[in-house]
Amino acid sequence: MNNNIRFDLRHLRAFIAVTETLHFKKAADALCITQPALSRLIKGLEDCVGTALFERTTRQVALSHSGKLFLQECQEALRHLERGVQLAQRASNGDIGRITIAYNDFSINGVLPEILESFKEAYPDIIVNLIYMPSHKQHNAVLDHDIDAGFMIGPVSIKGVETHRAAVENIVVILPKRHRLAHSSFVTIDDLRHEKFILGTEEGWSEFRSHVFRLCMKSGFTPNIIQEASTSSGIFGLVAANMGISFYSDCVNKFKRDDLVSVPLKHPDNHIETIAAWNSAFITPSFQLFRDMLYQQLDA
Numbered sequence: 001m002n003n004n005i006r007f008d009l010r011h012l013r014a015f016i017a018v019t020e021t022l023h024f025k026k027a028a029d030a031l032c033i034t035q036p037a038l039s040r041l042i043k044g045l046e047d048c049v050g051t052a053l054f055e056r057t058t059r060q061v062a063l064s065h066s067g068k069l070f071l072q073e074c075q076e077a078l079r080h081l082e083r084g085v086q087l088a089q090r091a092s093n094g095d096i097g098r099i100t101i102a103y104n105d106f107s108i109n110g111v112l113p114e115i116l117e118s119f120k121e122a123y124p125d126i127i128v129n130l131i132y133m134p135s136h137k138q139h140n141a142v143l144d145h146d147i148d149a150g151f152m153i154g155p156v157s158i159k160g161v162e163t164h165r166a167a168v169e170n171i172v173v174i175l176p177k178r179h180r181l182a183h184s185s186f187v188t189i190d191d192l193r194h195e196k197f198i199l200g201t202e203e204g205w206s207e208f209r210s211h212v213f214r215l216c217m218k219s220g221f222t223p224n225i226i227q228e229a230s231t232s233s234g235i236f237g238l239v240a241a242n243m244g245i246s247f248y249s250d251c252v253n254k255f256k257r258d259d260l261v262s263v264p265l266k267h268p269d270n271h272i273e274t275i276a277a278w279n280s281a282f283i284t285p286s287f288q289l290f291r292d293m294l295y296q297q298l299d300a
Contacts, residue, residue: 007048009081012074014041015053019071022061083145083282097126099148099287102133102141105200105232106208107151107274110251111167119293126286135207138277145282149290153207154275166298167274169249171215172262174235176242179261186266189219196244197223201230208272212247215269236260 017027018038028038046053053067063071103112116128133141138150142161156163173192175182181191199209216223227243229235235246240259249272252262264270276294278287 007045011041011045011048012078014038015045016071016074016078018042018054018061019063019067022063024061079144097286098129099126099284099290100129100131100146101290102131102138102147102150102152104133104135104138104152104274105205106153106169106249106251106272107166108132109232109254110169110249111274112151115166115294115297118297119290122293123286123289126289134204142277142279145279148282148284148287149276149278151274151276153211154273154277156275156277158277160280161277162280163275163277164294164298165273166276166294168271169251169274171211171247171265171267171270171272172250172252173265174239174246174248174252175261175263176239176245177259177261178242179245181263182261184263186264188266189215192216192223192245193219193221195224196226198227198229198235198238198244198246199223199225200232200235201228204230208247211269211272215267 014027014031017031018024021027021030024038024042025035028035031038042054049066049070051066052064053070055062055064101112101116116130119126120128131147133147133150135150135152138147138152139156139158139161141147142150143158151166154163154165173181173187181187184191197212199205199212202209212223227238229238232248235248236255236257238244239246240257247265248262250262250264278291283291
């Protein structure tokens with residue numbers, strides 16, 4: 001710890017309260033202290049930091065440039081402290097007893113259910129909280145420790161985040177049952193050049209969409225997207241209605257639908273990788289058990 005830091009949480013809470021209101025009287029009322037006491041806290045903080053954090057006039061209060069930078073770091077520090085308190089409280093119970101796992105469409109329809117079933121059989125008293133979250137949103141959720149682990153499209157390389165390959169699945173083309181290619185043993189990207197496409201929305205499917213665009217553009221065309229859907233079932237429904245075709249991982253073969261056909265895609269990059277990812281700095285006892293079982297099951 002830096003022994004030169006002579007302020008504490010009282011000073012930081014006072015500082016943040018003023019930044020939220022930009023009004024010393026309102027901030028003092030929110031903190032249930034007098035305005036002179038608040039002013040002393042802010043003055044003491046500025047003396048410790050060595051610079052003015054606010055620009056004051058008789059009519060208004062505003063953050064200085066130094067204050068804006070200091071605020072960002074204070075907010076981050078308080079988030080870490082809150083996490084530390086939560087982890088300490090949970091750890092005091094011995095086995096924390098709860099983990100939060102995020103998943104995307106491919107993982108929940110593919111490898112994840114078997115992993116969860118094995119974990120629940122081994123540790124029935126640990127609650128597993130499942131959250132649907134697109135792959136790209138899981139990146140920040142892992143970093144911020146909003147989740148213990150995420151199952152997402154890989155590969156991913158983020159400082160402080162550990163990953164483990166969970167599955168590699170082939171990409172297939174989803175077609176209406178009466179489509180001209182429905183009875184083919186395989187299709188190529190070139191076969192699809194003039195097709196209409198149904199894809200997941202950018203909000204929820206950006207990682208997979210990027211992969212699809214790369215495949216098509218390597219063959220010299222941009223996919224003609226005529227409809228989008230936010231869920232797997234929405235994509236399947238639009239394809240079944242003969243609105244267009246789509247791509248998916250071959251975990252789609254676990255679904256039984258008489259109005260759809262999945263045909264393998266013949267292409268050097270016709271696979272999609274699912275990884276498990278977690279923040280190596282925040283591993284609770286319960287998640288340690290999950291991670292250990294994950295290694296055992298996936299490396300068997």
